Amino acid sequence: MSRPGGRRAIGLAGATTLAVATALLTAPPASSAGTVTASCTKTQDWGTGFEGSCTVTNGTDAALNGWTVELDLPSGTAITTAWNATRTVSGDHYTFTNPGWNATLAAGASTSFGFNGSGPGWLTGCTVNGAACDGSGGPGGPGDDEEAPAAPSGLRSTGKTATSVSLAWNAATDNVGVTGYDVYNGAAKAASVTGTSATVGGLSAGTAYTFTVRARDAAGNTSPASGAVSVTTSEGGDPGDAGGKVIGYFAEWGVYQRNYHVKNIETSGSADRLTHINYAFGNVQGGKCTIGDAYAATDKAYTAADSVDGVADTWDQPLRGNFNQLRKLKQMHPGLKVVWSFGGWTWSGGFGQAAQNPAAFAESCYNLVEDPRWADVFDGIDIDWEYPNACGLSCDSSGPDALGNLLSALRSRFGSGNLVTAAITADASPGGKMDATDYAGAARHADWFMPMTYDYFGAWAAQGPTAPHSPLTSYPGIPQQGFNSAETIAKLKAKGVPASKLLLGIGFYGRGWTGVAQSEPGGTATGAAPGTYEAGIEDYKVLKSRCPATGTVAGTAYAKCGSQWWSYDTPSTIGGKMAYAQDEGLAGAFFWELSGDTPNGELITAIENGLG
Incomplete structure (x- = not known):
């Protein structure tokens, strides 16, 4: 899980109302001088x-x-x-x-x-x-100004679902300046945007559409149409299609103190509701992908009682541990995909060196993920670089194109048959982490992005003010503008990331303070509330009964019990967030992480039901 800039990776519980937040521009004026x-x-x-x-x-x-x-x-x-x-x-x-x-x-x-x-x-x-x-x-x-812009060039499809098509094109030129673009589906105007990309929704599955784009200037002059591009939408019914993805993180270290194993994914019913599992985390060292905990991943022996399929590991089998258990789980659920995630809050510092030689990094990752001993376990790679060209646990100065360069190299090496995804910052504040990197450019090389729309607020601010760690929207008194899911999603869309490549993040845990007298958000505190594994954080499965929700704010729940104040999502608030995700045309939802849910999977059930 992450603050707006990051997710703790080791030993912790680790890891949009529409809005568009745009940054200050210093481009040439879009109209003639003098006004x-x-x-x-x-x-x-x-x-x-x-x-x-x-x-x-x-x-x-x-x-x-x-x-x-x-x-x-x-x-x-x-x-x-x-x-x-x-x-x-x-x-x-x-x-x-x-x-x-x-x-x-x-x-x-x-x-x-x-x-x-x-x-x-x-x-x-x-x-x-x-x-x-x-x-x-x-x-x-x-x-x-009576001169029309030139026609946009290079119109292309950058993604599609059963109900939407994402398009991009090269900027048009004009004697004064282009102020916007109109996207046409046949003869009908389908969208008007200011950037050079758009997603057209409301389409029918398995249907061919033809698109063109025209540029506009400030005087209302309109360019000729671009060259046309024809796209056939995906067939419907696949639960992995955009809009229906349910992606859960499995924390490698959870097999120790948490006593959460791959078998629990099956017994909770979660395996039937997941489309993808992100296995967290691989490390990034010396510019290469490396294994995180080799014992937990490949060597830990499972008894028949603890194994997914009831069959015990033997001392001489070539692969044991989480990887072998995930292999068994996939055999039981053939449609389930598993992606190996690298980085996270603690290990994001290694990406800076990797960015110096993206091709070598991609080669190392491919060789590790596609190692013959477990190549059948994984369906791709996820990059959890939580603060590219910004500061988090450490500071990075790789430049705004570094993330895109890494994803481009990974896409080239892994090919179109494997998934390449990324978990990214949710900091939509003006001049924040989202403005430090070209996320729209990077998105061209990724199947989807997972902006970590949780951990916006927490007891690292020991005296408060108390605030929900995963607000869906802003609200009066929110401590920081741009720290909510709606503004995060809207800002990414405004920058040119297609909605069909974005998922909404949910935390299966709460964050809390102690020494709080005020029931509503905004109260003062004396420090972090006690937690099972770390102060200030607790699993939903514990909080639901220990400190039941007493109110809601900004689309999420909060609870006041004694002097403690907690915020977390419930099945009801998750239902509201999933309705938002559908309204926004997002690819689905993801969550951190599986062990925080109840033994019968209350929260993941709410996600699945909410996404329909």
């Missing part, structure tokens, strides 16, 4: 709601100190949340003003803010600093 403009686009539209973004551009030759965007919405349509701007509402009139950090724009600079809303309508009457958003009427405004 301040604002370009607003609907980046996603699902009929009953939408997400959008506005980019304010200083097209003058002097610094701009402060900006205000005002707009109106028709009755029945509302903007419910916003980020990177302060929102005020008067009836159907909305005003967005700059926060302090992006108030000043140098000449030619831009900044963006995002929002999500409900209803079918769209904004009208847009003004920026009292003038029309399109700069019309001003000197050199976009009304003087």
